[in-house]
Amino acid sequence: MATGKSIQLSVLGGGGEVGASCFQLDIEGQHILLDSGTHPKKDGLNALPDFGMLTRAPEAVLVTHAHQDHCGSVPYLMRQYPGVTAHATIPTVRIVDRMLHNSVSVMGLLARERGIKDYPLYEHEDVEYAMQRFEGHEFDAPFKLPLGVPVEASFRRAGHVLGAASILIKAPGHTVYYTGDLCETRQELIDGLSPLSKDEQVDTLIIESTHGANDVGGTVSYQEEIYRLGVEMAKVLEAGGTVLVPSFALGRTQEVLNFVSRLQEEGLVPEVPVYASGLGRAVYEIYNKFTDYMLPEAVLRPLDKYKRIGNVWKPGVAKKLLSEPSIIVATSGMMLDNTPSALIAEEMVKSTKHGIFFVGYLDHETLGFRLAESKPGDMLQFGLEHAPVEVSMENIQRFSFSAHAPRAALQGVISHIQPKNIVFVHGDPDAIDWMNTNSGNGFTTYAPKIGETITLEP
Ligand SMILES: [Zn+2]
Numbered sequence: 001m002a003t004g005k006s007i008q009l010s011v012l013g014g015g016g017e018v019g020a021s022c023f024q025l026d027i028e029g030q031h032i033l034l035d036s037g038t039h040p041k042k043d044g045l046n047a048l049p050d051f052g053m054l055t056r057a058p059e060a061v062l063v064t065h066a067h068q069d070h071c072g073s074v075p076y077l078m079r080q081y082p083g084v085t086a087h088a089t090i091p092t093v094r095i096v097d098r099m100l101h102n103s104v105s106v107m108g109l110l111a112r113e114r115g116i117k118d119y120p121l122y123e124h125e126d127v128e129y130a131m132q133r134f135e136g137h138e139f140d141a142p143f144k145l146p147l148g149v150p151v152e153a154s155f156r157r158a159g160h161v162l163g164a165a166s167i168l169i170k171a172p173g174h175t176v177y178y179t180g181d182l183c184e185t186r187q188e189l190i191d192g193l194s195p196l197s198k199d200e201q202v203d204t205l206i207i208e209s210t211h212g213a214n215d216v217g218g219t220v221s222y223q224e225e226i227y228r229l230g231v232e233m234a235k236v237l238e239a240g241g242t243v244l245v246p247s248f249a250l251g252r253t254q255e256v257l258n259f260v261s262r263l264q265e266e267g268l269v270p271e272v273p274v275y276a277s278g279l280g281r282a283v284y285e286i287y288n289k290f291t292d293y294m295l296p297e298a299v300l301r302p303l304d305k306y307k308r309i310g311n312v313w314k315p316g317v318a319k320k321l322l323s324e325p326s327i328i329v330a331t332s333g334m335m336l337d338n339t340p341s342a343l344i345a346e347e348m349v350k351s352t353k354h355g356i357f358f359v360g361y362l363d364h365e366t367l368g369f370r371l372a373e374s375k376p377g378d379m380l381q382f383g384l385e386h387a388p389v390e391v392s393m394e395n396i397q398r399f400s401f402s403a404h405a406p407r408a409a410l411q412g413v414i415s416h417i418q419p420k421n422i423v424f425v426h427g428d429p430d431a432i433d434w435m436n437t438n439s440g441n442g443f444t445t446y447a448p449k450i451g452e453t454i455t456l457e458p
């Protein structure tokens, strides 16, 4: 039995926030990064992890999945440290490529429209360079990291979205398990997480805490929620309205399109046209190439079943889209202003016959949250320099389809793994506090903030 060794963990981002996840492990002087994201609500250099904490080039960066808050700053990191190697699962590498090129375009747009200094943080060439440095791995296939000490890593199924992984790192005398974003629920296309085998001894567990502050998703099953959504959709469509489902491009969009199609095939939802927006379609094509990574019984319908929403930034397009009953699945999921979901909603809220159904996490500072909490008569602004619009619509509902584990499931992961140390990350301060206060039995727990370095004893 090897004797235990301590390691250092530095939090560059994702401590006490759902933001630019990035954690550095210092293993006997060798540095590896776990995730390298950007903050979805911050702009310019503020959206980056605190790379100022890096004292030199890390040896490698391991990316759990292709959501922006986990991979968005990889090209920026590699601009500074071109020698870093990157690792992710094979589907994740493909989606990261698509998401990062999209980020360059979005940042360019924001630089022009809002004069955001420092944007774009990187160019398409930087993304191309970064993608050459990526190595794709299968789940459960251990690989050696290019370090001066023998360290083995492997990706384990985390549920959540296509390709999403937790990372098991076996260093001499210390084993670390970083969950990334976890989902224990079996979704329409993607299975729930695979628990770590009981004989894997973990010294340090770094665990996400997104739903630590509330009991969301704990009582209703995913399938029950699909049928509740179907019934509510049918009511709107039969009355001649349209339903908008704001969805994240990666994960939620592909799930919603397929369960809505199933509800139509089952006759619960009328056979109206179903629309899907741009980035969600691009990711859908990648899903289509990796059906082996989905549930064996998953049915991924052909993408051409779903119509394109068109250029909703052009005046009149959103209005025309609403001229006949339909179901529109559009980004962004939290309805950030000036995105397709926001511009379609801007038109919809003027009428009482439509419905807007939110199906994922809503940050309290987003337009989506303000709309979900609005009452008829409230004035809301949907785009930069757009005049506020009066909300007439009443049918704004929230459904519990989060791709994140509810807190009871997070506690289940902890009691299954029985680590020595637990580090709570990826959650608002109240979520982290709850997890830290209620999951500590017999473990040494940490809730480090950005900028902190902690020493973890084996
Ligand atoms: Zn995620």
Ligand SMILES: [Zn+2]
Residues within 6 Å of the ligand: 067, 069, 070, 181, 426
């Ligand atoms: Zn995340």
